[in-house]
Amino acid sequence: MKSLVGAWLPEGGVLGIRPAGAVADHGDARTPLWTVGYREDEVRAVADGPRSLLVAGACGAGRAQLRAVLTASDGSWWESTRSWPGSFVAVRRDQAGVSVRGDLCGLRTVYWARLGEAVVWADAAAPLAAAIGTGPDLVRALCAMTVTGVDPLGGHSLFEKVHRVPPGGVLRIDPDGVRVRPAPPLPPVVGHDHQQRLAAAITAAVRLRVAAAKSPTTDLSGGLDSGTLASVAAGFAPTLGITWRDRFSINSDVHYARDLARQVPGLDHEIVTGTEESANYHGLQDVAEVPFTDGPSLALATLGTFDLIYAAARAHDSDMHLSGEGGDAVLTGWGALLVDAWTPGRRREVLTLIAHWARLGDTSVAHTARRLLALARADHHRELARLAEALRRGPVAVDRPNLLARCGPRPGTAWLTRHGRHAVADIVDASRTWTPRGVPPGRRDYWDAIHHSGTTHADTARIAEHHDIALHLPYLDDTVIGVCAIAPELLRFSPRDYKPLLHGLRGTVPDLLLERRTAGAFDGTARVGLTAREPWVRDLIASSRLADAGLIDPARATATLDRTLCGMHSHAEIHHLIATETWARVVDHHRDHWWTPTGRKDPACA
Incomplete structure (x- = not known):
């Protein structure tokens, strides 16, 4: 598995282990740093005396930009990296210690753990758990499966005694200890040309990936997100768009994909068709053959689909595949976003949007408006306390989650034992200590969706690695999120235009796609696979x-x-339960696969 692993050791300390498969050691005796599975061109480093900077992943910064970060202050160096196209982990070392930053969405989350007096860190949690001898935290995994609107992690992870740096934060390790600096606020943008700014960010993100690819391929579902990336990529190099056809569901995605490929120069097209054999839950029966994921990945259910798509990519000699995943979370906002937009001068337009939301939910406008007003008035911390109390009180019956609730139970809570209910309630209660107060409900939901998308698709990328494919998700780049997150709410929710933020790419992306008003459904393959x-x-x-x-x-x-x-x-x-x-x-199968001994081990690092 592709990973970046490092450590901070006490003076004279020896770790005694190194990551299995590590091909390069970029560190020194005090701060060893290893890369595993990265291509040579994916790891770049600069140094100036005792200071050094290493970036691992797709990074669009020039050498001068990398060197400039070396002289930036300790409190702000990572802010400069937010403007670089790509998706990467950045590590800066100095005489005192080491600082590590991931990204805004959680696609490249940083974790750390104590190993005696040493501190080990990585961009995956499982290797650290193996190093310190702990296992999965099943209660936190269960919490993620049974309640909504709750962050079960905070600074924890899905492995016991392994800590997480929340998305956007920076890990600092030095003789003074371990500190996590929270993500700084996004800088304000002068002007209102959000669509053009987004067009430039997406174009730069795609250009970076295509330039490093032997023979680029991309998802071409027929939807707006993947179709946009395919159109942009084909402008830089001949690109193969791969469409998966679900025999068991009825939608128009294949027709849109075929029409798009005809209109975009340089975009070739291949359709792969699912079968009963490739339907959901294919390939999960033999644990030894299941790709490793760092958490319960819902993508594991569709291994058969990935097998077909990546086989087509490999047949095209591709080593880089683009995916439009993450686009829904970044480009849109639902429900609670309308509460944030309810300001003087905009209320008539917001009422129009509420009517649109009501139609989507098959409810009355008055009922939807009342629920949104209640959401605006709700105190999230108080709602968390009520949810915890309800779980402790007894079984919670719910048919489906309330999409306009700040938090609440999912139908899976019906499975909980008394011990399970109290264990989940304890985490819900504890989440109030790391859930910020005073965040507007729409903004909270928006960032929750982005963080969920990032952590989810980190594991989707690990599944692609199983096929020797580097999966890239440009919508989850910091530069793309940075534009979308500060765009007006009504550019992310419109009854007239689907994802209007993408309209800055009109001319590159054909109108037939920008004006599409439907979305495909793939429930058939889930039904067939489960049966x-x-x-x-x-x-x-x-x-x-x-x-x-x-x-x-x-x-x-x-x-x-x-x-x-x-x-x-x-x-x-059931999908969540199977994934968990x-x-x-x-995880149990891979427990002994992460590390190899290197000889003497200092007792202080044991």
């Missing part, structure tokens, strides 16, 4: 790790499976 793998799913639930820990009742989960198979329940909850149970098993 085909029913015996395996039942065995998975019967041998549940969550049940072994006393957290869920497998009989209740099986009852939900029965209702899902009969079409009486959404696939979402599979992840716990894969």
Whole structure:
């Protein structure tokens, strides 16, 4: 697995281990630093005396920009890196210690753990857990699966005693200890040309990837996000767009993809068709063959689809594949965003949007407006306390999550045992200590969606690595998020235009795509896959790790499976459960694969 791993050692300390597969050591005796799985052109470093900077990943900074960061102050050096196109981890070292920053969305999250008097850090949590001898934190994983609107992590991770640097933050390790500096606010932008700024950011992000690719390929779903990237990429080099056709769902995506490929010069097109064999949950039965993910990845359900797409990419001699994932989170905003927009001079337009939202939810305008008003008045910390109290009080019945609630239970809470309910409630309560106060509900939801997308697709990229494909997600670059996050709410939610922020690319992206008003559905492949793998799913639930820990009742989960198979329940909850149970098993399988001994080990680092 591609990773960046480092450590800070006490004076004279010896770690005694190094990452398995490490091909380069970029550090020194006090601050060793290893890269695993990176190509040579993906790792760049500059130094000036005791100071050095290393970036790992796709980074569009020139050498002069890299060197300028060496002389920047300790409190602001990472702010300069936010303006660089790409997705990367940056590490700056000096005489006193080391500083590490990931990105704004969590696609490149930084983790750390104590190993005796040493501190080890990496851009994945599982290797650190293996180093210190801990395992998955099943309660936090369960919390992510059973409640919504709650950050179960804060500075924690999904592994016990492994700490997370929240997205946008910077890790600092020196003789004074370990500190995490929160993300600085995004700088204000002069002017209102958000669409043109976004067009420039996306163009730079795509150009960076295409320039480093042998034979670029891209998703071409027929939707706006992937179609935009495909159109931009084809302007720089011949690009193959790959469309996955779901035989078991009805939508117009393939037709849009085919028409788009005809209109964009330089864009070739290939369609791969799903089968019953490649439907959901294919390839999960043999844990040894399941790609490693750092958390319960919902993408694991679609391994069969990835097999088809990446086989087509490899046949094209591609080593770089673009994906439009993350576009929905970054370019749009739903529900609570309208509360933030409710200001004098804009209320008539907001009421129009509320009516549009009501139609989407098949409810009355008055009912939707009342719920939005209640959302605006709600105190998020108080709502978290009420949710924790409700979980402790007894079973919580819910058919589907309330999309306009600040937080609440998901249907999976019905599976919780008394111990499970109290364990989740404790984390919900604790989350109030790291959940900021006073954040408008729309802005909170927007950043929650971006962070969820980033951490989710970090594992999607790891699945692509399993096929020797570098997956790139330009919508999750800091430069792209930085433009979208400060754009007016009504540029991210419009009943007349879908994703109007992308209209700055009109001319590069054909009108047929920018004016599309529909979205594809792929529920058929989930239904077919679950039916085909029913015996395996039942065995998975019967041998549940969550049940072994006393957290869920497998009989209740099986009852939900029965209702899902009969079409009486959404696939979402069983999908989450399968991902969590599979992840716990894969982690156990990989536990001894992360590190190799190097000889003497200092007791201070044990």
